[in-house]
Amino acid sequence: MKTNKERIKRDIESLSEFNATPGKGLTRFSFTKEDRQVREYLKEELKKLDVEIYEDEAATLFAKRKGTDDDLPPIMIGSHFDSVKNGGNFDGPAGVVMALEVFRTLEENNVKTKYPIEFVAMIEEEGGRFGAGVFASRAMAGMVSYEELVRNKDAQGISMAEAMEDFGFDPKKIGDAKRKPEDIKAFIELHIEQGPLLESKSKDVGIVDYVVGINHINVIIKGRPDHAGTTPMDMRADAMNTAAKVIGKVDRYAIEEKNGTVATVGSLKIKPGATNIVAANVEFTIDLRSKDYESIKRVKSKIVNDLEELTKDNDGLSFETVQMLDIKPVEMSKEILSLFEKNSKKNNFSHETMISGAGHDAMVMGNITDVGLIFVPSKDGRSHCPEEWTDYEDLQKGIELIYNTVVDLGEAQ
Numbered sequence: 581m582k583t584n585k586e587r588i589k590r591d592i593e594s595l596s597e598f599n600a601t602p603g604k605g606l607t608r609f610s611f612t613k614e615d616r617q618v619r620e621y622l623k624e625e626l627k628k629l630d631v632e633i634y635e636d637e638a639a640t641l642f643a644k645r646k647g648t649d650d651d652l653p654p655i656m657i658g659s660h661f662d663s664v665k666n667g668g669n670f671d672g673p674a675g676v677v678m679a680l681e682v683f684r685t686l687e688e689n690n691v692k693t694k695y696p697i698e699f700v701a702m703i704e705e706e707g708g709r710f711g712a713g714v715f716a717s718r719a720m721a722g723m724v725s726y727e728e729l730v731r732n733k734d735a736q737g738i739s740m741a742e743a744m745e746d747f748g749f750d751p752k753k754i755g756d757a758k759r760k761p762e763d764i765k766a767f768i769e770l771h772i773e774q775g776p777l778l779e780s781k782s783k784d785v786g787i788v789d790y791v792v793g794i795n796h797i798n799v800i801i802k803g804r805p806d807h808a809g810t811t812p813m814d815m816r817a818d819a820m821n822t823a824a825k826v827i828g829k830v831d832r833y834a835i836e837e838k839n840g841t842v843a844t845v846g847s848l849k850i851k852p853g854a855t856n857i858v859a860a861n862v863e864f865t866i867d868l869r870s871k872d873y874e875s876i877k878r879v880k881s882k883i884v885n886d887l888e889e890l891t892k893d894n895d896g897l898s899f900e901t902v903q904m905l906d907i908k909p910v911e912m913s914k915e916i917l918s919l920f921e922k923n924s925k926k927n928n929f930s931h932e933t934m935i936s937g938a939g940h941d942a943m944v945m946g947n948i949t950d951v952g953l954i955f956v957p958s959k960d961g962r963s964h965c966p967e968e969w970t971d972y973e974d975l976q977k978g979i980e981l982i983y984n985t986v987v988d989l990g991e992a993q
């Protein structure tokens with residue numbers, strides 16, 4: 581392999597030091613001391629290379645490596661370096677270290693690509709501090725307004741706009757971070773899998789073909805509070821029993837759809853919530869994900885049909901649904917996908933073509949450019965916890981694969 585495992589290990593270990601909660605997993609929020617420390621480290625490493633370093637109006641760190649035809653749009657590679665609270669060392673930084681190592685390897689091997697290559701290190705992907713995630717990529721896609729920066733506040737009540745300003749950036753200029761589709765040839769990200777599939781199948785890398793679409797729906801069922809002992813069964817308007825009947829079918833609807841469709845009821849509130857009172861009000865959430873948007877729509881309509889059937893003959897029962905989130909699936913670039921496959925074979929890496937069940941910056945970048953996304957195995961499928969781990973051998977394989985792909989897609993001469 582051309583990439584260097586020891587350097588990759590040193591980068592990950594060095595970045596892990598910039599942590600607000602040592603001993604309790606990694607916490608690195610945006611616009612903090614730890615954020616600044618990562619930037620300084622990355623800039624020091626990038627300064628050793630023949631690149632132009634800059635930051636955009638969203639505080640995203642970039643470094644541009646010239647192409648032999650510098651008028652062509654760059655291939656952007658990288659990921660995010662912020663974390664969740666008490667998370668791990670790999671979610672995000674693995675992809676930033678990928679970009680750094682690809683840049684070093686290109687220079688070491690004196691590779692000249694026709695297309696420029698652009699390193700990118702993003703923040704607030706997790707929304708850990710201000711709540712709204714995939715911030716840097718949304719800024720590049722022109723989806724972040726100044727109003728959002730004023731509105732979104734951290735736990736101390738500091739707005740994102742204030743924090744940005746303290747950090748040395750002008751929140752009023754956020755719109756200037758927008759990139760035009762014709763200004764980027766492609767975006768390629770590496771991320772840890774955060775699930776158990778690659779490890780359980782003993783595969784080296786995951787090649788993502790779709791980032792799933794996501795729907796969040798709140799269902800509210802209204803019934804009537806009655807005495808649990810004195811109200812006959814046929815005279816009740818039982819919101820909980822109605823909810824249970826609907827929830828009991830949600831898993832089957834997802835299984836019927838295939839396409840990696842998953843459905844989860846993760847939150848349930850019952851009012852009044854007492855042992856001896858018939859439930860008057862039940863509210864639950866549905867998280868629906870699939871690579872096929874039609875599957876999401878079908879599951880949703882089956883659930884609404886059930887709710888209508890179960891409430892129509894009982895005057896005491898009614899329901900409403902509120903759509904909280906509606907994101908369409910994003911298809912990865914077929915060209916980049918086939919380069920990933922070709923280079924996996926070349927390196928004898930075993931690979932699995934798979935969907936991404938979680939949203940990533942690549943999902944947002946799919947709005948403005950061709951995207952490619954590689955997963956590397958997560959030990960025991962664990963993520964967003966201190967135990968999060970990827971073997972350096974596995975991380976290097978993912979990085980090598982992107983290095984080869986950048987050489988191909990960038991038309992190295």
Ligand SMILES: [Zn+2]
Pocket residue numbers: 660671672705771
């Ligand atoms: Zn991440």
